[in-house]
Amino acid sequence: MAIVKRKQTQAVDTDERSRPRDMDGLIGEMADSNPVARRWAARDLAVFPDAAAALVARLGKEADATVREAILISLTVIGNRAAVDGLVECLRSEDAALRNEAIEAMKNLPDAVAPIMAGLLADPDHDVRIFAVNILESLRHPDVEQWLIEVISEDEHINVCATAVDLLGEVGTTAAEHALEALKARFPNEPYILFSADLALKRIRED
Amino acid sequence: MAEITISSEDFLKFREFFYRKTGIQFEDSKRYFVDKRLVDRIEATGYANFRSYFTFMRFQVSGEEIQTLTNLMTVNETYFFREEYQFKCLVDSLLPEVVKTKAPGSTIRIWSIPSSSGEEAYSIALYLTEYWPDIERWDVELISSDIDTSILKKARQGLYSARSVQHLPSKLLQRHFKRLPGDEYQISDDFRQAVEFTRVNLAEIADTRAYRGFDIIFCRNLLIYFDDLSRRQAAEVFFDALNPGGFICLGHSESMSRITSVFKVRKFPDAIVYQKPEAR
Amino acid sequence: MTPKRILVVDDAATVRMYHRSILEGAGFEVSEAINGIEALEKTLAAPAPFDLYLVDINMPKQDGYGFLRDLRSQDIDQAPAVMISTEAQSQDRKRAWEAGANFYLTKPIKPDVLLTHCRLLLGQGGTA
Numbered sequence: 001m002a003i004v005k006r007k008q009t010q011a012v013d014t015d016e017r018s019r020p021r022d023m024d025g026l027i028g029e030m031a032d033s034n035p036v037a038r039r040w041a042a043r044d045l046a047v048f049p050d051a052a053a054a055l056v057a058r059l060g061k062e063a064d065a066t067v068r069e070a071i072l073i074s075l076t077v078i079g080n081r082a083a084v085d086g087l088v089e090c091l092r093s094e095d096a097a098l099r100n101e102a103i104e105a106m107k108n109l110p111d112a113v114a115p116i117m118a119g120l121l122a123d124p125d126h127d128v129r130i131f132a133v134n135i136l137e138s139l140r141h142p143d144v145e146q147w148l149i150e151v152i153s154e155d156e157h158i159n160v161c162a163t164a165v166d167l168l169g170e171v172g173t174t175a176a177e178h179a180l181e182a183l184k185a186r187f188p189n190e191p192y193i194l195f196s197a198d199l200a201l202k203r204i205r206e207d
Numbered sequence: 208m209a210e211i212t213i214s215s216e217d218f219l220k221f222r223e224f225f226y227r228k229t230g231i232q233f234e235d236s237k238r239y240f241v242d243k244r245l246v247d248r249i250e251a252t253g254y255a256n257f258r259s260y261f262t263f264m265r266f267q268v269s270g271e272e273i274q275t276l277t278n279l280m281t282v283n284e285t286y287f288f289r290e291e292y293q294f295k296c297l298v299d300s301l302l303p304e305v306v307k308t309k310a311p312g313s314t315i316r317i318w319s320i321p322s323s324s325g326e327e328a329y330s331i332a333l334y335l336t337e338y339w340p341d342i343e344r345w346d347v348e349l350i351s352s353d354i355d356t357s358i359l360k361k362a363r364q365g366l367y368s369a370r371s372v373q374h375l376p377s378k379l380l381q382r383h384f385k386r387l388p389g390d391e392y393q394i395s396d397d398f399r400q401a402v403e404f405t406r407v408n409l410a411e412i413a414d415t416r417a418y419r420g421f422d423i424i425f426c427r428n429l430l431i432y433f434d435d436l437s438r439r440q441a442a443e444v445f446f447d448a449l450n451p452g453g454f455i456c457l458g459h460s461e462s463m464s465r466i467t468s469v470f471k472v473r474k475f476p477d478a479i480v481y482q483k484p485e486a487r
Numbered sequence: 488m489t490p491k492r493i494l495v496v497d498d499a500a501t502v503r504m505y506h507r508s509i510l511e512g513a514g515f516e517v518s519e520a521i522n523g524i525e526a527l528e529k530t531l532a533a534p535a536p537f538d539l540y541l542v543d544i545n546m547p548k549q550d551g552y553g554f555l556r557d558l559r560s561q562d563i564d565q566a567p568a569v570m571i572s573t574e575a576q577s578q579d580r581k582r583a584w585e586a587g588a589n590f591y592l593t594k595p596i597k598p599d600v601l602l603t604h605c606r607l608l609l610g611q612g613g614t615a
């Protein structure tokens with residue numbers, strides 16, 4: 001017994017795939033009772049842009065973390081409008097894990113998310129607006145600071161503003177100064193707002 | 208040209224950003240180290256100051272600059288018994304747990320990626336031979352992979368500098384290496400034969416499809432240089448490669464917290480490692 | 488007397504800084520984590536268990552509920568947890584309780600509210 005060397009790494013000829021690997025077959029596989037099969041189906045669906053809606057639908061029902069991860073990665077790879085629309089609906093879910101997974105996936109889809117960002121930031125649900133600001137954190141887009149300035153200038157909900165100020169601490173420029181001062185004046189009795197706005201201002205002004 | 212300086216607020220801003228992305232937290236004492244590298248990159252990329260460089264880096268679509276910066280901010284040197292506590296964990300904790308459920312006569316399979324010039328794979332082989340009593344009772348298969356064929360060639364050669372072997376106990380060095388002129392050390396043929404070096408591009412599903420049935424994976428100081436999506440995809444590859452209950456070790460300053468929640472966090476006396484959930 | 492050690496778990500850097508400044512100002516020792524996975528790693532790696540956890544709900548990779556459930560299933564000395572959220576619905580309080588939280592607070596938190604709850608859970612009395 002010792003350290004041994006095989007001649008060749010065993011090639012895997014058969015794996016956990018049973019039905020045909022076309023889109024409909026894979027979507028069918030997503031309902032299999034075996035999570036390994038569902039996971040492989042989710043992964044293989046990454047090359048089918050039209051599968052976005054089916055992937056999102058499954059995401060809402062899927063309890064297995066590894067299958068969810070595969071679905072999210074595939075949705076990110078597909079990254080089309082249907083994928084993003086589906087992810088937006090996940091933001092409204094009661095399931096905290098699902099909401100946060102959707103935010104993360106959308107952070108990686110700047111091109112698909114940018115056109116709908118203004119709409120998300122104006123959503124009637126303040127939680128969705130908070131999540132929209134969360135998405136801005138990794139969104140590589142020239143309008144990010146302007147959106148944040150608009151949020152802290154106009155949004156009524158304190159936590160939407162608080163989330164935006166946090167990000168302005170990292171990306172804020174002199175363009176945001178006035179709005180930050182105005183925010184402090186709007187919430188004079190909120191220590192967190194004063195703290196975070198002052199932090200952002202300090203960083204902006206130190207240059 | 209005006210001298211580029213990094214203010215305290217710049218440093219804090221950068222530190223927070225880098226910690227969020229990588230999990231690495233720079234102490235205040237690392238000011239000089241961090242500032243110097245930031246200034247180097249600001250100059251190299253042609254920006255006038257930290258602010259404009261930071262904006263560029265943060266919003267760059269390709270994520271290349273973050274990777275370049277991460278490379279500079281982390282220690283990349285490879286050598287024998289680097290992060291030795293993980294090898295200790297391997298023989299003291301991980302392997303004992305793995306063999307509990309392994310059928311007698313079956314092979315234990317370990318994957319080390321990236322191989323780089325082979326120090327990690329050979330370190331594992333040395334550690335198993337010298338410090339794992341059960342090496343007599345089990346067959347172990349050691350595979351080590353890299354995307355770069357020239358480094359694989361080097362790894363197969365097994366020739367190392369004095370610097371690379373300096374942390375090896377001298378008994379081990381004498382027993383398994385031959386000292387050559389020019390203060391180089393040649394690892395024995397036994398060990399060169401013991402490791403299978405293969406070329407793999409982790410991002411190529413065709414390359415990784417065959418990698419299955421591993422009990423332990425070492426992937427140290429690689430994923431930290433990947434972007435978010437690539438990291439998660441790599442984690443999926445490793446998940447597939449592991450047997451249920453199998454373990455994966457990341458680098459000292461790396462964490463699955465920046466990658467994925469599919470692995471279970473396990474604490475052992477010498478290390479925290481990640482485990483693929485057992486079969487249900 | 489050694490200061491009590493609190494783990495602040497929140498993905499927002501400014502929120503962690505804010506809570507840190509309040510808690511350090513009151514003499515506590517503060518550690519941080521950005522999500523549930525890092526929080527569990529820091530908990531397991533800590534030389535001694537934390538005395539209190541301050542846990543945000545919405546975080547990437549692993550949310551606050553997931554962390555608390557994992558924490559409560561670990562074979563380590565347990566400690567009280569304050570769950571923190573931007574939401575204020577009753578089902579969230581219930582969920583927090585079920586996951587293993589002792590208190591549930593909504594953001595933004597005022598310093599005296601934070602300190603009162605922490606001190607209460609640490610057996611130091613409720614006055615700020």
